[in-house]
Amino acid sequence: MLRASAACEKAGFPTSSLTCEGFFKQGKATSIGLGFPNIGLALVPGHIGTKSTEQLRQDILHTTLDEVIKNLTSFDQVGQASQEPHPKAVVARGDFFAINEQFYASGYTDGLPIVPPTQTLIDAFLSYTELEADEVLGVMLPDKRAATVWSVAVNGVMAGCKPQYMPILIALVQAMADPSYGVEHSGNTPGADTLIILNGPIIKELAFNDQQGALRDGFMPNTSIGRFFRLYLRNVAGFHLHKTDKATFGNTWRVVLAENEEVLAEIDWPTIGMDMGFARGENVLTIARYSGGGSLSSVSGSTPEQLLPYLADSIERFNNWQITFTTSHGNGTLRPLAVITPILARSLANAGWSKLRVQEWLFEHARRPAWEFERQLKEWNIRGTWNLTKDAKEGKIPALFLESEDPNRLVPIVWKPSDLMIAVGGDPLRNNAYVFAHNAFLGFPTAKKILLPKNWSERVRSPSQGSA
Amino acid sequence: MSEPQHNGWFEALWPRGALQQKKLNLAPRLESLKGKKVAQLWDDLFKGDVVFEILEQGLRQRFPDIEFVSWREFGNTHGADEKEALKRLPDKLRELGVDAVISGMAC
Numbered sequence: 001m002l003r004a005s006a007a008c009e010k011a012g013f014p015t016s017s018l019t020c021e022g023f024f025k026q027g028k029a030t031s032i033g034l035g036f037p038n039i040g041l042a043l044v045p046g047h048i049g050t051k052s053t054e055q056l057r058q059d060i061l062h063t064t065l066d067e068v069i070k071n072l073t074s075f076d077q078v079g080q081a082s083q084e085p086h087p088k089a090v091v092a093r094g095d096f097f098a099i100n101e102q103f104y105a106s107g108y109t110d111g112l113p114i115v116p117p118t119q120t121l122i123d124a125f126l127s128y129t130e131l132e133a134d135e136v137l138g139v140m141l142p143d144k145r146a147a148t149v150w151s152v153a154v155n156g157v158m159a160g161c162k163p164q165y166m167p168i169l170i171a172l173v174q175a176m177a178d179p180s181y182g183v184e185h186s187g188n189t190p191g192a193d194t195l196i197i198l199n200g201p202i203i204k205e206l207a208f209n210d211q212q213g214a215l216r217d218g219f220m221p222n223t224s225i226g227r228f229f230r231l232y233l234r235n236v237a238g239f240h241l242h243k244t245d246k247a248t249f250g251n252t253w254r255v256v257l258a259e260n261e262e263v264l265a266e267i268d269w270p271t272i273g274m275d276m277g278f279a280r281g282e283n284v285l286t287i288a289r290y291s292g293g294g295s296l297s298s299v300s301g302s303t304p305e306q307l308l309p310y311l312a313d314s315i316e317r318f319n320n321w322q323i324t325f326t327t328s329h330g331n332g333t334l335r336p337l338a339v340i341t342p343i344l345a346r347s348l349a350n351a352g353w354s355k356l357r358v359q360e361w362l363f364e365h366a367r368r369p370a371w372e373f374e375r376q377l378k379e380w381n382i383r384g385t386w387n388l389t390k391d392a393k394e395g396k397i398p399a400l401f402l403e404s405e406d407p408n409r410l411v412p413i414v415w416k417p418s419d420l421m422i423a424v425g426g427d428p429l430r431n432n433a434y435v436f437a438h439n440a441f442l443g444f445p446t447a448k449k450i451l452l453p454k455n456w457s458e459r460v461r462s463p464s465q466g467s468a
Numbered sequence: 469m470s471e472p473q474h475n476g477w478f479e480a481l482w483p484r485g486a487l488q489q490k491k492l493n494l495a496p497r498l499e500s501l502k503g504k505k506v507a508q509l510w511d512d513l514f515k516g517d518v519v520f521e522i523l524e525q526g527l528r529q530r531f532p533d534i535e536f537v538s539w540r541e542f543g544n545t546h547g548a549d550e551k552e553a554l555k556r557l558p559d560k561l562r563e564l565g566v567d568a569v570i571s572g573m574a575c
Contacts, residue, residue: 004509004545004554005571011558012495013507018519018572027574035492048514048575056515057522064519065526072506072568073497084487091482095475108483116478145485154483179551235483329512331548382513441548 002027003184006034016042016071018064022246026187029243033144038078040071049382087150092116103158108235110227110253114158121163125153128166128453137170138177141184143238147173151236159228164206164460165221169228171285171448172196176232178446181287185442187239191247192291192439194229195337196256197423199273200283202450203258205460210258212427214339215434222255229253229287254290260425263342267349272423276447283450288335288421289443290436293318299344299431304353304361311338311433312365315420316413318435321381323373323413325440328396329383332415333440338362342428355422363417371407421445501531504567509557510539511546514573523570537564545571 005015019027019041031039045059085091092102099116103109115121126133126149133150140147149170156169176183186194203210209219217223230253239245264271265280273284296314301307315336325334340348348358370388377383388411392402401411414420426432453459498504506527510516520539527534542560545553561569 001509001511001546001571001574003550004511004557005569007554007557008509008561008569008571009495010492011561013558013561013566013569014495014497015569015571017574018516018570020514020573020575023574033489035489036494037491038494040494042570044519044573044575048519048573053518056518060519060522061526065523065530068523068527068570069501069530072501072570073499075494075497078491084484085482087482087484087486089482090479092480093478095477097475099478099480103480103483116480117483118478118480122481139488144487144489146488148485151483151485154481158483231483236485325548329544329547333548382515384515385517386512 002030002034002039005039006031006036009036009039014040014072016040016068018042018044020044020047022047025242026244026246030142033142033238038076040075042067042071087146087148107240109158110230110234115160117154117157121157122150122153124163125156125166126150128163128459129170130451130453131170137173140177140237142187142244143236145236145238147177147236152232155231155235156228159231160220160224161228162220162224165225167450167452168198168202168225168285171450172225172229172287173232175285175287175446175448176229176237178448180444181446182442182444183233183237185439186233186237186289187245187247188442189246189248190291190439191250192289192443193251193254194287194289194443195254195436196225196229197272197286198256198258198284199261199271199278199286200281200450202283203261208256208258210260210425212430214257214425215255217255219255222258226253226255257339257423257425259423260342260428263345263428264424267346269345269349269355269424272421273447275418275421276445278447278449283452284447285450286445286447287443288337288445289439290337291322291439292437293435296433296435299340299433302347304348304351304358307344307347308358308361309365311340311435312362314433314435315362316366316368319413319437321376322437322440324377324381324383325438326397326413326415327377327383327386327388328391329386330440332397332419333444334414335419335421335438335440335445336414337421337423337436337438339423339425339434339436341426341430341432342424343431344433345424356417358422359417359420362420363412363414366420367410367412369408370401370411373411498568501527501534501568503533504531505535505537505565507537507542507561507564507566507569508539509542509545509569509571511573512544513546514575516573519572520570537566
């Protein structure tokens with residue numbers, strides 16, 4: 001909403017932005033990165049979702065109305081912004097604990113100790129890229145800061161990464177800065193968290209955990225790169241809790257998911273990296289943001305028809321309110337992710353099923369009655385004026401959502417089979433799965449190739465295992 | 469007797485990045501809403517349809533000759549097509565002779 005207001009102000013139209021009480025601080029903080037620190041916000045007391053129409057009327061007429069008029073006829077002057085350090089400035093001196101206290105007090109850390117980013121350590125990271133330190137990889141909202149190779153190295157040091165992770169960190173920031181990902185939405189209220197999926201020989205070269213416990217901390221590359229993502233969001237994009245990050249609950253960062261490439265090659269299924277347009281054997285990183293999900297225990301059966309109903313049902317159930325992105329609002333950008341274990345993938349492949357055939361089956365069966373689909377969004381969620389039939393008749397969603405007027409007809413939760421993403425990982429010999437509920441265009445799957453420096457093979461030694 | 473701790477001595481560098489956005493000037497404000505045309509922009513969320521209806525009534529009471537361009541005219545300003553929708557906005561506002569904009573809903 002504020003981005004719309006900023007676009008209008010730039011074009012010469014005075015604006016007033018209707019802002020619920022809980023969003024006021026975020027509105028103020030976000031407006032700085034948009035260039036209008038004094039953009040007019042009109043307060044809507046409390047939260048709209050819990051008011052009766054009569055209460056809402058009282059609040060709008062007694063509070064919001066005056067603020068709208070004030071915003072459109074006057075504005076507050078603002079002073080000069082305070083001077084910030086030079087991007088390569090030393091900002092703290094002292095011992096390990098003093099540095100950590102200063103960094104925590106300045107809002108640079110996540111609450112855990114960081115490795116002090118010194119020039120020597122930063123240089124070690126920079127030695128693992130052919131790019132110049134000052135190269136700008138992108139500019140990220142809400143702060144609208146330059147995402148440089150230098151700042152990647154600084155935050156990589158802080159997160160506890162090793163210098164040889166630098167090529168992955170650069171690809172990660174390139175993906176974050178890609179407009180298709182939508183980093184500017186990272187502070188939205190569902191508090192979704194990004195999953196980094198890794199493919200390629202780099203998994204083995206840097207000793208990522210691609211086996212049992214694939215989504216749990218305990219292995220340095222998986223964990224520290226996950227932490228790096230969150231630190232970079234904080235320090236460069238500018239997402240801070242109680243200001244620009246409005247996660248209602250949120251989670252700790254997710255560790256990197258390294259796919260089980262050997263099994264995927266053995267059964268000749270494409271990796272996630274291949275689904276994203278790259279070749280088998282290329283080092284590729286894919287990110288997407290997920291607002292929920294959960295594990296499926298004991299997916300049982302000896303045929304695809306016995307194994308898949310449980311998975312289809314879970315994909316449909318875990319992606320609950322997220323179906324708002326299946327409609328015109330999200331333009332079909334919902335991409336649920338199912339992570340299945342090697343034993344499940346092998347069972348499906350041994351029956352002659354390709355990954356696409358599995359996706360097609362899931363597409364046909366991960367469905368819900370149209371009346372339930374509409375109830376979720378119109379009555380329970382926030383889309384009171386929206387209508388599934390209207391969306392379909394206006395061609396804003398595929399015709400298969402309106403094959404009849406029967407409210408009990410089953411409708412899919414995505415537009416096409418390949419929208420249901422499937423990764424392979426986790427405990428090779430356990431028949432469990434994990435389903436992620438996606439946050440659609442507010443964290444759309446985005447992949448980047450990982451570019452290695454010269455002499456990579458010689459420079460990468462065999463790193464020790466984490467908590468094996 | 470405990471040994472003294474050796475926690476090192478460090479010079480730590482700034483982890484952020486240079487701001488790329490300069491402060492811009494807001495659009496000139498109106499002297500009054502009397503006789504003005506006000507556009508409603510909505511992100512299709514949080515009962516904006518109800519809020520705009522109430523606001524319209526309240527503003528009409530104070531400025532009887534005020535005009536409105538409904539949110540229906542502009543479509544969703546936030547969904548997956550946000551970037552394209554915002555690009556189209558300035559021309560659309562000019563074409564419709566709009567003087568000011570009310571944008572919602574941040575909740």
